[in-house]
Amino acid sequence: xxxxxxxxxxxxxxxxxxxxxxxxxxxxxxxxxxxxxxxxxxxxxxxxxxxxxxxxxxxxxxxxxxxxxxxxxxxxxxxxxxxxxxxxxxxxxxxxxxxxxxxxxxxxxxxxxxxxxxxxxxxxxxxxxxxxxxxxxxxxxxxxxxxxxxxxxxxxxxxxxxxxxxxxxxxxxxxxxxxxxxxxxxxxxxxxxxxxxxxxxxxxxxxxxxxxxxxxxxxxxxxxxxxxxxxxxxxxxxxxxxxxxxxxx
Amino acid sequence: xxxxxxxxxxxxxxxxxxxxxxxxxxxxxxxxxxxxxxxxxxxxxxxxxxxxxxxxxxxxxxxxxxxxxxxxxxxxxxxxxxxxxxxxxxxxxxxxxxxxxxxxxxxxxxxxxxxxxxxxxxxxxxxxxxxxxxxxxxxxxxxxxxxxxxxxxxxxxxxxxxxxxxxxxxxxxxxxxxxxxxxxxxxxxxxxxxxxxxxxxxxxxxxxxxxxxxxxxxxxxxxxxxxxxxxxxxxxxxxxxxxxxxxxxxxxxxxxxxxxxxxxxxxxxxxxxxxxxxxxxxxxxxxxxxxxxxxxxxxxxxxxxxxxxxxxxxxxxxxxxxxxxxxxx
Ligand SMILES: Nc1ncnc2c1ncn2[C@@H]1O[C@H](COP(=O)(O)OP(=O)(O)O)[C@@H](O)[C@H]1O
Ligand SMILES: [Mg+2]
Numbered sequence: 001x002x003x004x005x006x007x008x009x010x011x012x013x014x015x016x017x018x019x020x021x022x023x024x025x026x027x028x029x030x031x032x033x034x035x036x037x038x039x040x041x042x043x044x045x046x047x048x049x050x051x052x053x054x055x056x057x058x059x060x061x062x063x064x065x066x067x068x069x070x071x072x073x074x075x076x077x078x079x080x081x082x083x084x085x086x087x088x089x090x091x092x093x094x095x096x097x098x099x100x101x102x103x104x105x106x107x108x109x110x111x112x113x114x115x116x117x118x119x120x121x122x123x124x125x126x127x128x129x130x131x132x133x134x135x136x137x138x139x140x141x142x143x144x145x146x147x148x149x150x151x152x153x154x155x156x157x158x159x160x161x162x163x164x165x166x167x168x169x170x171x172x173x174x175x176x177x178x179x180x181x182x183x184x185x186x187x188x189x190x191x192x193x194x195x196x197x198x199x200x201x202x203x204x205x206x207x208x209x210x211x212x213x214x215x216x217x218x219x220x221x222x223x224x225x226x227x228x229x230x231x232x233x234x235x236x237x238x239x240x241x242x243x244x245x246x247x248x249x
Numbered sequence: 250x251x252x253x254x255x256x257x258x259x260x261x262x263x264x265x266x267x268x269x270x271x272x273x274x275x276x277x278x279x280x281x282x283x284x285x286x287x288x289x290x291x292x293x294x295x296x297x298x299x300x301x302x303x304x305x306x307x308x309x310x311x312x313x314x315x316x317x318x319x320x321x322x323x324x325x326x327x328x329x330x331x332x333x334x335x336x337x338x339x340x341x342x343x344x345x346x347x348x349x350x351x352x353x354x355x356x357x358x359x360x361x362x363x364x365x366x367x368x369x370x371x372x373x374x375x376x377x378x379x380x381x382x383x384x385x386x387x388x389x390x391x392x393x394x395x396x397x398x399x400x401x402x403x404x405x406x407x408x409x410x411x412x413x414x415x416x417x418x419x420x421x422x423x424x425x426x427x428x429x430x431x432x433x434x435x436x437x438x439x440x441x442x443x444x445x446x447x448x449x450x451x452x453x454x455x456x457x458x459x460x461x462x463x464x465x466x467x468x469x470x471x472x473x474x475x476x477x478x479x480x481x482x483x484x485x486x487x488x489x490x491x492x493x494x495x496x497x498x499x500x501x502x503x504x505x506x507x508x509x510x511x512x513x514x515x516x517x518x519x520x521x522x523x524x525x526x527x528x529x530x531x532x533x534x535x536x537x538x539x540x541x542x543x544x545x546x547x548x549x550x551x552x553x554x555x556x557x558x559x560x561x562x563x564x565x566x567x568x569x570x571x572x573x574x575x576x577x578x
Contacts, residue, residue, distance in 0.1 A: 054461060078467035090465065092458040094575070095451075103455055104466040106448045112468050113476065118446040125448075165466060 011060035022223035038220035083167030085158035093147035101129035104164035256572035283423040296515040296527030298484025304522030307457030312388030316361040316482040318504030320489025323357040325499035361486025369478035392504040406500025520566030
C-alpha cells in the first residue's frame with residue numbers, strides 16, 4: 001500500500017455521555033478515494049470536523065503529510081493542504097460565486113494583507129477562480145451571490161473552493177446531497193478524475209456513487225469503524241449487512 | 250465588469266452637497282453654516298473609520314469614542330504645550346508640544362492605532378454582545394482616566410487658545426479649515442473604497458459573513474479583524490484631532506459612551522458598510538441636531554424614533570433606501 005497522506009489513529013470524541021467518535025483509525029493514501037459510510041448520526045461529519053480542525057478531538061492523533069496536526073487551527077490545516085466541503089454549505093452568502101472562489105485563490109497565493117488593489121480587476125485572482133467554477137459547471141453562475149444559488153449549486157461551489165486551494169487531500173462531506181440524479185452522475189465522473197490530483201476522503205450516502213468510486217470503504221456505526229475494505233469486501237461483510245444495509249443488498 | 254454601482258451618482262451628489270453648504274454660507278454671509286458643514290465632515294470622517302470595523306468587518310465597537318477622544322486630547326495637549334512652551338516630557342528625551350497639524354495628525358493616528366492594537370487584541374477574543382461590552386469597558390476606562398487627570402483640565406476639559414496651524418493655510422478662516430477637513434474626508438473615503446475592494450477587504454468582509462469559511466480556506470480571521478480594528482481607530486482618531494480644532498476645546502465628553510453611540514448611529518442611519526453611509530449619516534445627524542435641537546431639548550428622542558424606523562424598515566439606511574441592495578463583485 002502507498003504511504004498514507006492522512007492518518008488518523010484512535011480518535012475519540014464525546015458530547016457528554018454520547019460517544020461520537022470511538023477509537024477511530026483510518027488512512028488516506030495517494031491517488032485513492034476512501035469512502036466513509038454509515039447511518040445518520042454515526043459520527044461521520046464530526047470525524048471530518050475533527051480532521052479539518054473545526055471540532056477538537058478528546059484524544060488520539062491526526063497525522064497529515066507526516067506531521068501531527070491535531071493541535072493546529074483550522075486555517076493552518078487548510079494552508080497545509082486540507083481542502084474540505086461542508087455537509088451544510090458554509091459560504092460567504094453576500095459574495096458572488098466567483099468572489100467566494102477568489103477568496104480561496106488569494107489564500108493560496110499567500111498574503112491577504114494587500115489593501116489597495118481591487119480584486120475584481122486582478123486576473124491572477126479572477127482567472128483561476130473562473131477556471132475552478134468552470135470545472136464544476138458553475139461558470140455561468142459566476143456573478144450570482146452564494147445566497148441566491150440553488151442547494152445543488154452551493155455544493156458544487158464548495159467543491160470549486162476546495163479545488164482552488166490546490167490541496168494535498170480532499171475531505172468531502174456528502175457532496176451529492178440534494179443534487180438530483182443528473183448532478184450526482186456528473187459529480188461522480190468528476191470525482192473519479194479528481195483523485196489523481198489529491199486523494200479524497202468521501203462521506204456519501206449515495207451508494208451507487210460510493211460503489212462506483214471507492215478504492216476503500218470504511219463503515220462507521222455509533223462512532224466506531226466496524227469494517228474497512230474494498231467495495232466487494234464491504235458488500236459481502238455480514239456484520240455490515242446486518243448493521244447497516246439491512247435488506248438492501 | 251465596469252458596471253457602475255447604483256449608488257455612485259448619489260455619492261457624488263452627497264459629496265457635492267457637503268461642499269456646497271459652506272460655499273453658499275459664504276455667499277450668504279452666514280459663517281455659522283460653515284461650522285455646521287465642518288462638523289458634518291469631521292463626524293463623517295470618524296464614522297468612515299468606524300464603518301471599516303462595523304460595516305466591513307461586522308465588529309460592533311461601542312468604544313470608538315476612545316479613539317475620537319485620544320485624537321482630540323492629542324491636539325489639545327500638544328497645542329497647550331506649544332503655547333506655554335513647556336516640554337511634554339523631559340526624560341528620556343525631551344519632547345515639546347506642537348501647534349502644527351502635520352505633527353499632530355500623525356501623533357493622533359499612531360496613538361489611536363496603538364491603543365486599538367492593545368484593546369483590539371483583547372476584545373477580539375470575544376464576539377457578539379461580549380465584544381460590544383468589552384470595547385465599551387475600555388472606552389470607559391479611558392474616559393474616567395481623562396476626568397481624573399487635572400493637568401489637562403479633568404472633567405472641565407481643555408481649551409485650545411488658537412486653532413492649530415497648517416503650513417501655508419490660515420486655519421482661522423472657517424472655510425479654510427472646512428476644506429482641510431473635507432479633503433481628509435475624501436481621502437479617507439478613497440482609502441475605504443480601495444480597502445473594501447482589495448484582498449484584505451475581501452477577507453475582512455468574509456470574516457463578517459462566515460468566519461468558519463474564511464478559516465477553511467486558510468485565512469485566520471483574527472489578524473485580519475485586528476488590522477481592520479486598528480485602521481478603523483486611526484481614522485476615527487484623526488477625526489478627533491480635527492474635532493478638537495473645530496471647537497477649540499476638548500473634554501471627556503469626546504470619550505463618552507454617548508459619543509460611541511452617536512458614531513454607531515451615524516453609520517446605521519446612513520447605511521452600514523456603504524461607502525458614503527457615514528457621510529449621509531453625519532449630514533442627517535447634524536441636520537436633525539440643528540433643526541430639531543432648535544425646537545426641543547429632547548431632539549435625541551426623535552432621533553431615536555427615526556433610528557428605530559431605519560432599523561425596522563430600512564436596513565440599508567438612507568443609502569439603502571435610495572440605491573437598493575449592495576452588490577458585491
Ligand atoms: N455539537 C454537538 N453537540 C452535541 N451532540 C452533537 C454535536 N455535534 C454532533 N452531535 C451528535 O453526534 C452524533 C453524530 O453526528 P454527526 O457527526 O453529524 O453524524 P453523521 O454525519 O454521521 O450523520 C449525532 O447524534 C449528533 O446529534
Ligand atoms: Mg453528517
